[in-house]
Amino acid sequence: MLPHAALVTVLSAALGAYALSEGGCVSFDASSSGFPLVGVTIITSEDDFPGVHRAVADFMMDVASVTGTAPVAYNITDMETLPTTALIVGSVNSSVITQLANASSVDVTSLVGQWEKFASGAVPNALSGLENAYVIAGSDKRGTIYGLYELSEQIGVSPWYWWADVPIAQHSEVYLLPCAQGPPTVKYRGIFLNDERPALQNWAAEKFTNGTLSTLLHSPFNHLFYEKLFELILRMKANHLWPAMWGSAFCVDDGLNQATADYYGVVMGTSHQEPMMRSTPNEWNLFGNGTWDYSTNADNIYPYLYEGTARAAPYESIFSMGMRGAGDLPLSDETNIELLTQIVADERQILSDVFNTSDVTTIPQIWTLFQEVQGYYEQGMQVPDDITLLWSDDNWGNVRRFPMPNERNRTGGAGVYYHVDFVGDPRDYKWIESSQISKIYEQMSIAVDYEATRVWMLNVGDLKPYERSTEFFLTLGWNASRWTPDNLDTFVTTWAQREFHVERQEAETITEIVANYTKFSARRRPELVNGTTYSLINYREAESMLAEWDMLRSVSTSIYDGLAPEVQPAYFQLVHHGVLAGANLGEMYIMAGLNQLRASQARLSTNDLADKVQELFEVDYDLEDEYHTILDGKWNHMMDQTHVGYYYWQQPITNTMPAVNRVQSRKQALAGVMRIIPEGTAGAWPGDNPYQCDRGYDCGDPTMSIDRYSPISDRYVDVASGGPASFSWNVSSNATWVSISTEGGDISPDNNEARVYLSVNDWSAIEAYTAAQLTFIATSEGVDPLAVNLTFIAYNPGVPADGFAGFVEGGGVVSIEAPHTARNTPVEDITWKEIPQYGRTFSGMTPWPRTDLNFTAGSGPSLEYDFYTFSNTTSMNVTVFLTPIWNTQGPNNPVSYGLQLDDGDIDIVKYVPYAEKSGGRPTAWEGVDGFVANSIISGISSFEAGSPGVHTLKLWMTQPTVVVQKIVIDLGGQLPSYLGPPESVYVEA
Ligand SMILES: *[C@@H]1O[C@H](CO)[C@@H](O)[C@H](O)[C@H]1NC(C)=O
Ligand SMILES: *[C@@H]1O[C@H](CO)[C@@H](O)[C@H](O)[C@H]1NC(C)=O
Numbered sequence: 002m003l004p005h006a007a008l009v010t011v012l013s014a015a016l017g018a019y020a021l022s023e024g025g026c027v028s029f030d031a032s033s034s035g036f037p038l039v040g041v042t043i044i045t046s047e048d049d050f051p052g053v054h055r056a057v058a059d060f061m062m063d064v065a066s067v068t069g070t071a072p073v074a075y076n077i078t079d080m081e082t083l084p085t086t087a088l089i090v091g092s093v094n095s096s097v098i099t100q101l102a103n104a105s106s107v108d109v110t111s112l113v114g115q116w117e118k119f120a121s122g123a124v125p126n127a128l129s130g131l132e133n134a135y136v137i138a139g140s141d142k143r144g145t146i147y148g149l150y151e152l153s154e155q156i157g158v159s160p161w162y163w164w165a166d167v168p169i170a171q172h173s174e175v176y177l178l179p180c181a182q183g184p185p186t187v188k189y190r191g192i193f194l195n196d197e198r199p200a201l202q203n204w205a206a207e208k209f210t211n212g213t214l215s216t217l218l219h220s221p222f223n224h225l226f227y228e229k230l231f232e233l234i235l236r237m238k239a240n241h242l243w244p245a246m247w248g249s250a251f252c253v254d255d256g257l258n259q260a261t262a263d264y265y266g267v268v269m270g271t272s273h274q275e276p277m278m279r280s281t282p283n284e285w286n287l288f289g290n291g292t293w294d295y296s297t298n299a300d301n302i303y304p305y306l307y308e309g310t311a312r313a314a315p316y317e318s319i320f321s322m323g324m325r326g327a328g329d330l331p332l333s334d335e336t337n338i339e340l341l342t343q344i345v346a347d348e349r350q351i352l353s354d355v356f357n358t359s360d361v362t363t364i365p366q367i368w369t370l371f372q373e374v375q376g377y378y379e380q381g382m383q384v385p386d387d388i389t390l391l392w393s394d395d396n397w398g399n400v401r402r403f404p405m406p407n408e409r410n411r412t413g414g415a416g417v418y419y420h421v422d423f424v425g426d427p428r429d430y431k432w433i434e435s436s437q438i439s440k441i442y443e444q445m446s447i448a449v450d451y452e453a454t455r456v457w458m459l460n461v462g463d464l465k466p467y468e469r470s471t472e473f474f475l476t477l478g479w480n481a482s483r484w485t486p487d488n489l490d491t492f493v494t495t496w497a498q499r500e501f502h503v504e505r506q507e508a509e510t511i512t513e514i515v516a517n518y519t520k521f522s523a524r525r526r527p528e529l530v531n532g533t534t535y536s537l538i539n540y541r542e543a544e545s546m547l548a549e550w551d552m553l554r555s556v557s558t559s560i561y562d563g564l565a566p567e568v569q570p571a572y573f574q575l576v577h578h579g580v581l582a583g584a585n586l587g588e589m590y591i592m593a594g595l596n597q598l599r600a601s602q603a604r605l606s607t608n609d610l611a612d613k614v615q616e617l618f619e620v621d622y623d624l625e626d627e628y629h630t631i632l633d634g635k636w637n638h639m640m641d642q643t644h645v646g647y648y649y650w651q652q653p654i655t656n657t658m659p660a661v662n663r664v665q666s667r668k669q670a671l672a673g674v675m676r677i678i679p680e681g682t683a684g685a686w687p688g689d690n691p692y693q694c695d696r697g698y699d700c701g702d703p704t705m706s707i708d709r710y711s712p713i714s715d716r717y718v719d720v721a722s723g724g725p726a727s728f729s730w731n732v733s734s735n736a737t738w739v740s741i742s743t744e745g746g747d748i749s750p751d752n753n754e755a756r757v758y759l760s761v762n763d764w765s766a767i768e769a770y771t772a773a774q775l776t777f778i779a780t781s782e783g784v785d786p787l788a789v790n791l792t793f794i795a796y797n798p799g800v801p802a803d804g805f806a807g808f809v810e811g812g813g814v815v816s817i818e819a820p821h822t823a824r825n826t827p828v829e830d831i832t833w834k835e836i837p838q839y840g841r842t843f844s845g846m847t848p849w850p851r852t853d854l855n856f857t858a859g860s861g862p863s864l865e866y867d868f869y870t871f872s873n874t875t876s877m878n879v880t881v882f883l884t885p886i887w888n889t890q891g892p893n894n895p896v897s898y899g900l901q902l903d904d905g906d907i908d909i910v911k912y913v914p915y916a917e918k919s920g921g922r923p924t925a926w927e928g929v930d931g932f933v934a935n936s937i938i939s940g941i942s943s944f945e946a947g948s949p950g951v952h953t954l955k956l957w958m959t960q961p962t963v964v965v966q967k968i969v970i971d972l973g974g975q976l977p978s979y980l981g982p983p984e985s986v987y988v989e990a
Contacts, residue, residue, distance in 0.1 A: 021154070022155060022238075023480065025178065026152060026177065027156050027175060027176070027177060027178065028175075029176070033176045035123075035177050036123045036133065036177040037174070037175070037176055038175040038177055039068045039070050039174060040070050043057060043072050043073065043090060044075060044077050044083075044089045044097060045076050045089075045091065045097065046095035047076040050145070052264055052266040053095075056146040056235070057149065058074075059150075059232065060153055061074060063169075064156070066158065067171060068172060069171070069173070077097045083129070084131065085131065086132065087133075088137070089101070089127065090137045090145065091145065092144065093113055100128065101124070101127055101128065101136065106128065106136075107138065112138060114140070115183065115184050116140065116141065116144075116185070117140065117141060117147060117185055117238075117240070118141075119145060120180070121135065121138065121148055121181070122135065122179035122181075137152070140184075142266050143240055143266050144183060146235055147182070147235070148182075151180060151238075152177065154499075156172065156175050157169055157170025157171070160233055160236035161233070161575075163229065164229070164233050165571050166574065166632060166635070167501075167571045168502065168567045168568055168571065182479075182480070185478065185480065186478060186479065187449075187455070187479070187481070188414075188455050189455065189457070190238070190239045190240060190478035191234075191239055191240065191241025191242050191243065191456070192242060192243070192461045192471060193243035193460045194222075194246075194461065194462075194463070195243075195247065195422070195424075196429075196463075197247055197463055199643075200639050202220075202245075204638040204639045205221040205226050207637055209225045215253070217250075217287055218249055218250055222255070222258075223258070224257040227244070228261060230464075231265035231266075237471075237475045238479045240267060241267065241269075241456070241458070242269055244269065246271070246272060246275060246280050249280065249283065251271075252278070252280070253283075259316050260316070263317055268318060269317070269318050269319075272369075273323075273369030273418065274325040276309075276322060276323060276344075276348060277306040277307075277310045277313075277322075278309040278310060278321075279305065279306065284305075293326070296340055306351055310351050310355045314356060318365070319366065321366075322348050322367065325374075338377050338381070362386075362412065365389070366387065366388045367388065367389040367391045367416065368384055368391065369393055370390055370391065370393060370402075372393075372922075373921075375919075375920045376918065376919035378390070379891075380919060386412050386413060387412045389413040389415060389456050390404070390408075391416045392417050394444070396420050397420065398436055398444065399444070399885050399886055399887055399933070400886075400887065403451035403453055403889050404451050414453075415452065415453040415455060416453055416455045416457055417448045417453050419444070421434070421436045421460065421474075423460065424652075427529075428526070428529050429528055429650065429651060429652050430527075432527055433466055433527060433578070433644075434466055434470060434519055434522065435519070435522040436470050436519065437838070437839065438470060438493065439837065439838050439844075439845075440839060441473060441477075442473070442477065442484060443836055446484070449477075449481040457474065457478045459474045463639070468575055486836045489838075490512055490837065490838065493511070494508045494509055494511075495508075497515075500575060501568050501572055502565070502568055503564070510556065513556075514553060514557050514580060515576060516838040517549070518557075518576075518579055518584075521546070521549065521553075521583060521587065523841070524980070525935065527586050529929060530587065531590055531593075531594070532597060533594050534594075535591065537594050537683075538598075538681055538682060538683055539681065539978045540713070540976065547587075547588060550583070550587050553584060557576060557581070560572070561573070573631060574636070578640075586617075592610050593610075593614045593659035596613075596614060596662055597661075600662035601685075601690065601691070602683070602685035603723050604676050604753075605666060605724060605725075606753050607662055608666055611663050614659060614661050622656075624640075625640040628640040643655060643656050645659070646658065646659065666750065669724035669725060673688075673723060674723055674724065674726045674779050674781045675720065675723060676720075676721040677703065677719070678718065679717075679791060680716045680718065681716070684703065686702070687787070702789070703789070703791050704791070704794065705718070706770075706794040706796060707759070707794070707795050708796045708798075708813075709797045709811070710811030710812075711811045711986075712816075712984060712985055716760070716793075717756050718775075718791065719755070719756055720746075720748065720756075721753060721754045727747065727750070727781065728748055728779040728787075729748075729780050730746060730778065730779045731744055732775055733776055733778075734773050734775045735775075736793075737763075738761055738766040738771075740760045740761070740762040741758075743758075748779075767795045767796070769797065769798070770794055772793065773792075774792060775793055776791075777789045777790075799871065802869070802951060804990050805867070805990065806867065806989055807866070807868050808821075808866065808867070808869070808985040808987050809986050810870045810871050810872060812974045813872055813971070813973045814972060814982050815969070816967065816981060816983060816985050817967065817969075817970075817984060818844070819846040819968065820835045820843070821987070823865050826862055827862045828958075831852065831861070831958070832849055832862050833848060839884075840964070840966040841980055842966060842967055842980055843967070843984075845884060846864060847963060848862070848958050848961045848962070854958070854960070854961050855959070858909055858959060859957055862957075862958045863955050866956075867951065867952070869950065870950065871949050872949060872973055872974075874946045875945065875946055877902065877943070877945075877946040877970055877971070877972060878975075879942045879944065880939045880971070881900065881942075881967075882939060882968070882969070883938045883939070883940055883963065883965055884937070885932045887913060889961075890961070894960075896912070896962060897909050897912070897963075898940065898957060898963050900942045900954065900956055900957070901957065902953075902955075903952055905944060907955075907957060908942040908944075912938055912939075912940035954968065954970065
């Protein structure tokens with residue numbers, strides 16, 4: 002009797018194989034007593050799925066690439082004698098696995114009937130003569146395929162080895178350990194190639210067609226293209242695809258497309274606007290008769306849908322049910338729920354006829370609740386229970402709604418349609434990565450907790466450059482239980498080690514780089530940024546942004562320079578290009594904003610900034626060109642996307658440089674040789690200027706002030722040239738408590754600006770408001786000395802009371818990042834939890850776990866912030882900065898939080914407006930200044946201020962899915978800015 006070896010389901014700790022997979026299945030160390038892979042014979046069964054045989058061929062190539070030795074493979078029926086050592090691959094019903102099960106060598110009961118599960122491990126004496134076997138068994142076709150690709154990844158082949166040129170690791174010895182995964186958290190995990198022009202389309206035309214596009218639609222997306230994509234999808238353990246559809250029709254462009262998908266093992270679907278497996282409107286425009294209007298033309302539309310269904314019947318598919326109007330617009334206004342209900346009934350009749358069954362409930366069907374369709378559903382439209390309801394985000398990464406408890410036991414379940422790339426209102430975002438992994442996690446983990454796990458679909462635009470977020474989305478869908486807010490950063494770290502073959506420390510640096518550049522581009526998507534997005538005068542906001550981009554650029558460059566040359570192309574595609582291009586664009590817009598400002602201030606440096614904008618605009622193209630020329634042009638066109646100078650929501654037809662101003666460099670400014678520009682104003686002295694004072698003339702000398710508790714501890718004054726004349730300048734003060742960074746210098750057209758920093762060197766010398774007089778004097782040949790007086794006011798409000806610990810008012814505001822609490826008090830097991838590297842500035846605090854909690858005001862978990870005020874104001878306006886979400890708890894139950902100052906009444910803030918029209922969008926969502934464009938919603942409360950001194954703000958949990966990022970308490974001093982004031986000074990007790 003052979004020993005009975007159950008396929009092991011225990012996972013050991015990672016052993017130095019960097020895979021995003023769960024790890025632990027491979028060792029490169031002979032002492033691991035694993036199964037030696039080098040030189041192995043592979044045994045398969047003739048009767049296994051063709052897609053498994055295809056994946057075995059990939060696996061053999063992978064082993065050959067990693068070890069330098071190609072394995073050999075045989076179907077068991079072709080073998081006269083068995084070798085003593087072999088690697089056996091098979092799905093549970095294949096003849097070789099059946100043989101092993103019959104011989105009691107393996108027990109496959111844990112696999113039988115399961116979805117996409119695999120187990121592998123060593124089996125001694127599996128069959129007579131076969132002394133050492135390593136068996137990879139899958140519960141079904143994809144279970145087996147994933148079992149192979151899992152090992153491929155762990156031995157050193159990234160799923161992106163071709164799609165992002167990740168070098169394959171080399172190992173002369175490889176040992177296989179027990180391995181088991183599945184079933185997945187999410188049954189169908191897929192991507193959607195959408196709005197694939199210009200980048201993906203132009204690239205594919207060059208790489209896959211030799212110039213001959215598809216006959217009818219001139220699409221490049223033939224089976225040669227899709228074979229590459231299917232392999233990528235399967236290597237990431239995804240199983241589902243909505244194909245390119247903007248100018249293409251999957252089933253028409255290449256007669257081999259559908260069969261190839263099925264052969265590989267990819268389940269095809271079509272997007273929310275393309276019912277019954279036909280690419281609509283493209284196919285309708287080619288083959289349909291009459292208008293796309295079911296109320297008047299059902300006689301022609303019905304057979305059209307029937308044909309699409311019949312064409313897909315031999316293959317694994319998920320049918321999109323329902324219908325939208327032509328051009329992805331809502332059906333006409335008169336369209337009602339009754340018509341849509343009839344359409345779905347007819348579609349199900351088609352399924353019944355085509356599949357020759359009276360029970361269509363086992364045929365996978367989805368219905369995407371996209372915009373108006375969600376409205377119909379909420380108005381009571383009946384959806385057959387077995388159809389999966391695909392809830393969608395608002396195209397901007399905020400899921401509009403999740404299944405409520407009474408919606409969670411539908412047999413068809415629910416899913417989510419999500420975007421990392423989008424074409425539409427308020428503006429396209431489709432150039433570089435502008436989604437944060439932490440945000441994707443925050444949203445999609447709610448989907449898991451609320452059981453929207455039947456289908457996950459990610460709109461990936463042109464696919465590149467969203468490689469990392471795509472893989473994260475799919476990895477989360479494969480096994481959501483692996484990821485928590487506490488280990489989320491290890492996703493990127495592990496990914497960086499796998500892709501760039503770097504040590505842990507460099508991988509952690511790359512993790513920081515990725516977190517930062519996606520934070521900066523998610524603050525406001527690059528397509529929406531302009532020269533005044535970040536304040537040019539308050540809180541040094543634009544300057545901080547420039548410094549942050551600069552820092553990021555230099556850290557990423559030093560990583561890039563330190564990588565082996567063969568790894569650099571992968572790093573360039575996956576990280577470095579996004580950093581350089583994002584930083585360059587961000588800098589260009591700020592320079593353009595400063596250029597406009599300086600022109601109004603009559604500064605000669607206006608022209609330097611105009612030149613700088615022009616130069617950065619050219620660098621933008623250089624970076625695109627570099628992407629297109631690396632690796633002999635492998636990725637030519639992949640960065641074709643225009644992205645500079647949007648005129649409305651749709652992409653500009655070419656990039657347009659931001660407008661710049663110039664001043665006449667040979668003409669002297671009317672007011673004299675020197676310009677004085679204190680920080681915090683758009684005005685300039687001497688002379689008139691609309692920003693000096695309301696009146697715009699005779700404004701008097703400038704004033705600038707500093708607060709002892711300002712988080713920025715100095716103030717600056719720019720001394721600038723007003724034209725061709727050179728001059729010498731100096732500054733003097735009548736107060737010893739002012740420190741001046743530079744007391745004088747020379748200004749000339751080539752060196753036309755100087756920045757002087759002022760600070761207080763002795764706060765004990767300052768009582769309340771104390772003014773110093775500074776005088777800037779310019780001397781220049783042939784003209785009288787020019788003097789500008791500046792009043793510099795230092796404000797010392799005193800010190801907080803003894804023993805106080807917390808944030809201190811400065812400049813009339815208190816600003817606090819949400820996790821910086823004095824107390825975080827849970828109720829039972831429910832607490833506010835931090836999601837690191839999240840949102841616009843620091844991180845997010847959210848109710849955890851995501852139970853369907855509903856606390857009354859003051860009974861739930863709370864966050865408390867202690868702060869100290871000096872201002873004697875009557876009211877305190879508090880702005881809570883929150884992640885844009887929707888009323889995820891359904892109609893009539895708006896999300897909220899409670900805010901309480903000291904022991905006052907609790908203000909329940911319902912900060913997310915409902916759409917005026919069911920299924921529509923709230924007005925506050927819309928436009929380039931709406932809450933999705935700004936990536937933030939403000940919750941505003943007003944309190945009676947009470948007396949100056951110690952205060953506590955309490956933020957009460959009332960509802961789930963709320964995410965708080967930052968809190969700003971305005972005591973009368975808050976100035977306009979994009980991100981809100983920087984965090985206040987914190988004093989220890
Ligand atoms: C095993 O048989 C299948 C089906 O005939 C075939 O496609 C495959 O190439 C064979 N594999 C080997 C290694 O001969
Ligand atoms: C394009 O031409 C190359 C070289 O002749 C050939 O190998 C390849 O199969 C062709 N591709 C298509 C899609 O015709």
